[in-house]
Amino acid sequence: MTNERNPRRVGRALKWALGLSLAINLILVGFLAGAAMRFSGKDWAERRPGPELLLSGAPFVRALPHDARRALGRKLRREATDLPSRAERRALYASMIEVLRTEPFDPDDISAIFATQASTAQSLQSRAQAGWLEIVSGMTADDRADVAARLEEALTRRRDKGERRP
Known part of the structure; x- marks a missing residue:
């Protein structure tokens, strides 16, 4: 009996080994x-949220316990x-895209769109604040x-992590 290896089997095993090695290296x-x-x-991790995050209610909501955050989300x-x-x-x-492309350009149309968005955001923010206050009011002092x-x-x-604007 000869001790030869099947070249096809060796080639396939080598391909798998190289692929696995590449995956591990990556x-x-x-x-x-x-x-x-x-x-x-x-501040790589801090680049995602900008100053608008601190103007929103996100830090307040994140400060709540997990179950209270979920309850607030369901309520909203x-x-x-x-x-x-x-x-x-x-x-x-x-x-908005249509207004931007229309000639002659009318800034009042864009102002109306912004007003609609602002009133929606204000309504949602007011509800979120009221819900947050309701949750916190029901908590113990601890x-x-x-x-x-x-x-x-x-x-x-x-x-x-370094200097930051107030």
Whole structure:
């Protein structure tokens, strides 16, 4: 009996080994690049949210416990019957594009679209604030202290990483 190997089988095994090696190397490079970005001292992670995040209610909502956040979301969805649907919002964007392309250009048409968006945002923000206040009002003093600590931590997190506008 000869001790020869099947060349087809060796070639297939080599392809699999090289493919697996490449996959492992790519995972390792991605992991190292992510770690380098995170610990480089630059604010890579802070680039996602801009100053508008702090103007919104996001830090307040994130400071709530998980179950309270979910309850607030359910409450807002339940009460959102008079808010525009996704189709209505798309139509509003389409009308903005139409106004931008129309000659002669009429800034009042765009102002009307912005006014519609602003009133919708104001309505949603008012409901969210009322719901948040209702949740926090029902908490114990210790629970409210926990919310305050999480809110303070969220708002001061970036200060540890360098200069920042107030």
